[in-house]
Amino acid sequence: MSNKEKNNLDISINKSSSAPLYIQVEKKLRALIKSSEIKKLKTPITEKYLENQFDVSRNTIRRAISGLTEDGLIISRRSKGISLLDNASKILSESASGLSMTEVAIKKGQVPSAKLLVAKEVYPSKKVSKALGIAEKEKVFYCRRLRLIDEHPIYIVGFYLPMKIVPGISADVFSETGPNQSIHYILEKLYDIKIARSLETIEARSISEEDAKLLKIPEGTAVIFKSDIIFSTLSEIIGCDEITTTGNYKITGRIIKERL
Numbered sequence: 001m002s003n004k005e006k007n008n009l010d011i012s013i014n015k016s017s018s019a020p021l022y023i024q025v026e027k028k029l030r031a032l033i034k035s036s037e038i039k040k041l042k043t044p045i046t047e048k049y050l051e052n053q054f055d056v057s058r059n060t061i062r063r064a065i066s067g068l069t070e071d072g073l074i075i076s077r078r079s080k081g082i083s084l085l086d087n088a089s090k091i092l093s094e095s096a097s098g099l100s101m102t103e104v105a106i107k108k109g110q111v112p113s114a115k116l117l118v119a120k121e122v123y124p125s126k127k128v129s130k131a132l133g134i135a136e137k138e139k140v141f142y143c144r145r146l147r148l149i150d151e152h153p154i155y156i157v158g159f160y161l162p163m164k165i166v167p168g169i170s171a172d173v174f175s176e177t178g179p180n181q182s183i184h185y186i187l188e189k190l191y192d193i194k195i196a197r198s199l200e201t202i203e204a205r206s207i208s209e210e211d212a213k214l215l216k217i218p219e220g221t222a223v224i225f226k227s228d229i230i231f232s233t234l235s236e237i238i239g240c241d242e243i244t245t246t247g248n249y250k251i252t253g254r255i256i257k258e259r260l
Contacts, residue, residue, distance in 0.1 A: 009038070009053050019133040019237070022063035025054050027235035029064065033073055034234075046081040067197065067235065100184035101147065110149050114181040117156075117214075118144040119171035121163060128160050131229050131240040139163045143174070143183075146214050153215045155245035159183060159230075165238060166191055193238055198228035211244055221246070 009032060013024040029050075032038040043049065050061045065082065068074045075083045105112035122142045129136045144158035161169065166187070179185045187193040205225045212219040226243040 009041070011053060013054060013056075017133070021054075021056050022060045023133075023231075023235055023237065025050070025056060025060060025064035026067050028054075029068060030073075030233070030235050033068070044081045047076075049081075067231070100182045102179070102182035102185065105149050111151070111177075112181065113148045113151070113177050114174070115146040115148070115176065116143070116171060116174055117146060118142065118158070119174065124160060128240060131227075131237075132160065132162055133237050134162055141166055141169050143171075145174075155243055156211055156214055157241055157243045159239055159241035161239040165193065187238070194233045195238070196231050196233040196235070198230045201227045205244075207244065215244075215246060217246060 009028075011028050011032075013021065013028065015021065017024065029038070038045070047058055047061050047065075050065075051058050054061070065074065065076050069076050077083070102112045120142060121139050124132065124134070124136060124138070124140045126136060128140065129138070132140065134140075140160045140162050142158065142160055144156065146156050147154050163169075169186075169190075173180060173186055173190065175181050179189075184195055187195065203225050204222050206220050207215070207217065207223045209219045211223075212221060215223075217223075224243075224245050226241075226245070228241050228243070229237060230239045230241065232238050
């Protein structure tokens, strides 16, 4: 391998793709970290270096590496560049750390459960297709459920998964109790998809009459409405969700944003 090759990354991104550029860049960097190829570089890894390698803006690079920093894969210092942590490739080779709502509740001695409200294939709205980076003509699996702890309603979650990544999924794979109540578990065990993190948006809303009855609170109560774009360990968008909660229940753990 020549010195020139050692100073450059074997990368390419599709600027015509519907997937945001920063997500494509982050995905490429994760793959290079996992394969340890990035360690072979003989040049400092700086924002400017990555900007030139990917031919994207500095802001795109910063958004891309923020996810890597959050997951403990790199340390980014603008004056010294980016340092790859020693165990980064090992972290990416293992399943995502952190716990789902189901796992956390069980560890705390509580009994989690889920009531299925809707489960069907649908065509996504413009908002959902944009979030998932797919065309509106591509079908998604939509599932809406009421999550409970010790039979007490905690939140309502509706999630969207592109059918192309979960072929054959249906209402039958979900259970009210046990591990199959967790989409985290189903994705990992049935489809070998590991959830890493999510991009979260939070706002306050007044709850609808239907949802108020499900959560057993007065109609018009102010609730927390969250929408997440969910990423795999390779920074692929694997789904998005919408969560309605009173905010009265707190789940702790490294990965809490995929509480499905």
